[in-house]
Amino acid sequence: MAHYNIVLLTYLLTYDIMLLFDAGLSDPYVVVELQPCHLFPDQQPQQTSVVKRTLNPAFNETFSLYVVTYSRSRSRVRPYAGDANFCDQ
Numbered sequence: 001m002a003h004y005n006i007v008l009l010t011y012l013l014t015y016d017i018m019l020l021f022d023a024g025l026s027d028p029y030v031v032v033e034l035q036p037c038h039l040f041p042d043q044q045p046q047q048t049s050v051v052k053r054t055l056n057p058a059f060n061e062t063f064s065l066y067v068v069t070y071s072r073s074r075s076r077v078r079p080y081a082g083d084a085n086f087c088d089q
Contacts, residue, residue: 005067009077011048011059017081025053027084032063035078040067050084 009032017028033045043065051057067075 003068007065007067007077008062009065009079010062011079013056013058013060014081015056017055017057019055026055027052028054028057028081029084030059030079030081032065032077032079034065034067035076039075043067 011030011032014028014030017026019026027050029050030048031045032047034040034043046063046065048059048061051059065077
């Protein structure tokens, strides 16, 4: 039996981001995805905007994740952070 849910996830602030390379600042963003991916084939990962030159970004963004769950399945929301400078190299 399937259950349909909407998960609202808001990213407000992040503090003291670890530098990925020695440039002093970062251009961070956060990607959110539902896992395991085979249970959510229609749900694409969502990304915040990039906040330039900071280690303490204020994102203040909300994501709507549409989740179909089954009685015995387990799912999770997986956030991870990236640096736009690092990914471009």
